[in-house]
Amino acid sequence: MDIPQILYSASALAPVALMTAVVLLAQLDQVSTAGLWRAFQVLASGALVLTGVAMLAGATSVHWPDVLKASSFSQTLALLVQLLGTVIGGFSARYLQGETGQRRYVAALAAVLAAVHLLLMADHWLVLIGAWASVGVALQHLLCFYPDRPFARLAAHKKRMADRVADVLLLGAAALAWVVVGSGSLSALWAHIAQQGMSTPLQLSALALALAVILRTALLPVHGWLTQVMEAPTPVSALLHAGVVNLGGFVLIRFAPLLEQAAPARVLLLVFGLATAVLAGMVMLTRISIKVRLAWSTVAQMGFMLLECALGLYSLAALHLIGHSLYKAHAFLSASTVVRQTRLQALHSAALPSALSVALAPVLTISLVLLILPLSGHAPWPWWWSAVLGLAWAPLLWLSAKPAGLIARVGQAMFGLLMVAGLTAAALVAHALPLGIQDAPHTGLGLIVLLGMVALYLCLALLQLRPQMLSRWRRWSYAGFYLDEAYTRLALQLWPTRWAPESPKSAGPKAAAALMADAPR
Template identity: 40%
Template sequence: MPWFFDLNGYLPALLPLAWLSAAFIPCLPKLHRQHWLLTQVFASAAVVLAFAILATTLHSATPTHHFPLLAADSLSAVMVLMTSLVGWSILRFSRNYIDGEPGRLRFTLWFSLTLTSVTVLVLASHLAVLALAWLATSLSLHRLLVFYPDRAKALLAAHKKFLVSRLADIMLVTGFVLIAQGLGSADIAMINERLQAGAGNGALSLEVAAVLIVLAAALKSAQLPFHGWLIQVMEAPTPVSALLHAGVVNMGGYLLIRLSPLLEATQFAVWLLLAIALATVAIASLVMMTRISIKVMLAWSTTAQMGFMLLECALGLYHLALVHLVAHSFYKAHTFLSSGQAPMQSLIRRGSNEVGRPRPAIWVLALSAGLGIFMLGHYVFGKPITMATLLTGAVLVTAVASLLAELGGALGHAGWRKALAASFAITGAYLLAEQIFGGLVPASAMPPAPSAFLLAAGVLALLLVARAHIMHRPEARLWQRVRPLLFNGLYLDEAFTRITFTLWPPKPRARREQPEPAPIYPDEGVSS
């Protein structure tokens, strides 16, 4: 049966069409009254189509469903389902958030166009389509970042993000041209097959292409020192921040997972990615130890989490990178959409800090319990202990131990019971997700050198030691000297801002006259 008689062949095209309909149809003059209803109907249709793509992809004997220039395999099916669910959730939140704003039609237009571009990016089977969708995603998001044109800080942050994105676009397009010339094809599936077969090994053009793609992914993921815009775009509306942190910023990691055979064929690009990721994780983690404000903490945590995801790609742990990507997206979407609870969470955290820091004995007990839970989980799931397992396990055990120590030390026996239950749930969910996603993403054909794992493990161990020292001796002279530097992010963003504004300064916009506010009382402003 030809592909055009098969419904599965149409699904990769119907999903972007649903988001495109959500962008334009509700903006028709005769449909303004049903604006939100129609937008949510098309968004719900996109979620249904994403579930259908995932179901048919996993159920079909053939691994890929093709439409001209678009394709759906297990990786893209998971990604489009994640982006559709996140987009649908943020859109529902936006109905009340944007209600009454004069630009609500403009907001839903560019929001839906951004989701359309992200969906095409994920489903693209051709390098040209992926590059165009990459560019369209950035341009559509830029219109959302400047939704409030009277906010000077938002405009400056959007300008910095615009410059970083254009630099990433140039690198991405140049890398794609070199790949197409070096391998004689622009079809992504064929490129990966030829790279896995050893075509182009040692070619200088592919080495340069891999470096450019790594740099483009790092710029897209807000890695240091190009991270400042991610912190400053928090001036944008909350739904825009949620979309950026939960979806768009993850596209750099998706690009590396999709073109993983290219990374495996070029070791220099792998070491470059490893260096960028480790530097970002180390500095961002130390900055977050300064207990900066919640808003800035959210942005720095996104930068650190993207660094972890790129680190997993550099180590060939692509299934773990996909787990990290999906979990981070849903977590950040929930965090931003529930940001109204931040003051209460701040009071709770401040109260727990006043109870007192956990004693060293509590930390030893918590680390032992975390290690025991991790080993028990591997025994239950029948997973062998490897070097990659130890590296990811160190991060998981550290997180579980911190939870146990803080809750147990602050709340006593009740805190220990709650923390143990949460630790078992977190560890089980992580191992289950790792097992599921391991069957969706092909394993690395060339495992990285043990020295790369040892370097990553050493950096993570030093961070754990630094965190323990800071928590137990915050008054230490070294910490007091370093704290101002870390609090300001080593002033990396300030240097980058001066350079970019010197090369391409932003153009100030003329401020619009704001109308006088309406009187609160009928007789307000009336002279007696």
Template identity: 35%
Template structure:
């Protein structure tokens, strides 16, 4: 596939943008036609993406060059990272558009919804295949605009308005940081073309001389990515977008929210030159992952629980990037996107599924010592399997940390096999499952590293004691949460546990403080409520 054929990929975003060009009033007159056109455009884009991905393995990385002045203009850049993300977003887009046809059937603004959904998808796809930073920034802003329109699809809902305003403020702050990074990059490298940026960044890495401007650029890019990915403490808007239609939640959590992670991965060659910026990713990502995971356990709303799950997963992804496991972060994005899109689109029937699969437990109650022993056993399995694949805590800390946390999720399964009626067969089968899961996880990480060898920096070893402490604290914290989760159901009446549950279910009130701050400087108008007409005629039998 040559550079000229690569321009065919741009047809996908252009077709989706064309669906969104008609005004909303016209789109609302023929909503099914608009949906059919959007589905056809996105499905065609998926076909183009799949063909381009196959071509990539035949001819390798392709860059059209930037048509403009000194790396500023239009261009396309297609490597393994672009191929995976382009196919992923196009696939999720096809599912979401098809789902929204029935979900919004009969809504008077269904055409307007499909219009803005198409425009948002077009912006995300163009962001992925951009060949230079100026084009990337334009698509970045367009994505925010389209998402804001979708968040305000029901403008009469106060929660939707508040969430959109918080997202707008965080987004504009991120835009300022991105523009600042672009200006500094242009002054330092004299170009915004990806190929030029990556080659000159590698030259700096080879010489070991990194100017202060690069540290400033990396810091600004990291802040931009953190703001886009709903990281603590500016995460609250993501939990309040539930007032929007479910297809928006699916697209947001499975696609748009990944833009921050994609920014870090796309410019990993530049960001990895700055160790302080990577440490910021480690700290913020680790705190967000732990916070989101713990709060998620206390939520009673399915969609809010999924929202906190997304916050935690984005934290994990930033933690992996900060520890230099960029290929693992991309694999995390793909797995999370597919899982979360399915979770949101099937959230309406999760209660029926839970009722159908419930069965009474025939066994005893969990014991903290037994649970701690199982956690230790699971960690030992992780250490052994990880060592076999070369993913030790010193060689690949990012890969090892997430692998340990994934295995901790199996600790409850192993514990249940011991807490119930003891059966050597059940225990053996459960332990074997843990070994298989560990092998599959580390095997996939190794495969992703080889697949993305030319597109992302290699997995980095431990940089020093600070990263070792952070990695160990993250793993130990999740081990403690695993033990706590097994004990909490048995202590519902104790005041300490009740107070802890209340505080965690409210997200430690961080989002409440953010809401007060936003409403103080950007107050919302009360929702319009029509007043029923009153009659002036006397009421029969009324007392004076």
């Protein structure tokens, strides 16, 4: 490589080196806790600047043969990850003042950021698997920051089990692909698929990859650890929901050439993604705790993101990933403000929407999205996805059933339509960004997803208009359909652990299931 290329390479790898330096500093007793936080902020800010320089200067074309490769999308995510990590680190320094174990926290946070940066540039199976496993190992220290909290330990144990199974699946996927291609390089795999197509081992490799992503992305029924990490410090929740859990979406986008030729893997992602989006969305409607609702919202959004990948809408999945990361980071770091606003709103009786607005809202939103699309000069997504988006945004047009003046109703409706138009325009603008991602929509699978969204909208409408009809369903929904209880029993039977401080007997599968009713789920 020439000198500019070497400089680009150094700037792209700088975040990994700087965050690793923080991990090493945390091991030195000579460095005080306050000094360690200051070092983290300085090095994290430096990594942020160098990541931005690398992206703007052309590091997206850097390729370390068979090991690492930077793309436009990976560099964009690297900048986002470092930005969130720097902000979360600054918030953590204030949030954890006076707490013990801050050195361990700083080291784990820096290790997570370094491993995520490495994963984003992985162009080899072993680098990707090792980096993703390292993210999980470092995250365990953050989830168990308060080791005396049993549900934090239980959630960490369930995540550890899901991660280890995912690691085995990824190793199996790598072995199958390696045998066929003769190399662990991902670029070599894409070239092989383009020239020779898919074989049975590669189909199995795609299936194993899809299952590993489902486990790592906390889709139902292995979602429980994600909804129970509320026991960890708030900035850990922000890091997890805004960054770490989104890595599954990135991996699927990275493996788009493999997934496009693997129909069984896409169907598997469709089934789990659609079921998770619908069921988690229904559960979220019954939640009262703000942070728990945010957690269930993340589960639903992960299902939605994997759904987009299954449908071949990789650009939308990438935009969804970026938008969800920014939103969840802000939501968790400002959770106290949201709680105060919610309590103020609870002082006023909630007004149910009118039946007419519930019926007309999806018609108006879908029509508006379809009308705006031609203005872009191209079709960034198929018509059925416009219908899915319209259904998702339809509640913005619901009008209160309480008597109100005509001007007030018209104003509320116009505001809702402007929001839908703004969201559509933002999606069109973002879709035009040069992320280097190619879409391959699948109409047949898309129609199945559209039917699922119609079912979710009908359930939401019934919940608002006829809540007495769904009283029994609400009990099941509030309990998360008891899926996590079943997974908790299975996890503790297959991999027993002492997650409760009282005694070994109190930490068994039966005790866990009995106490799950008290868990923050």
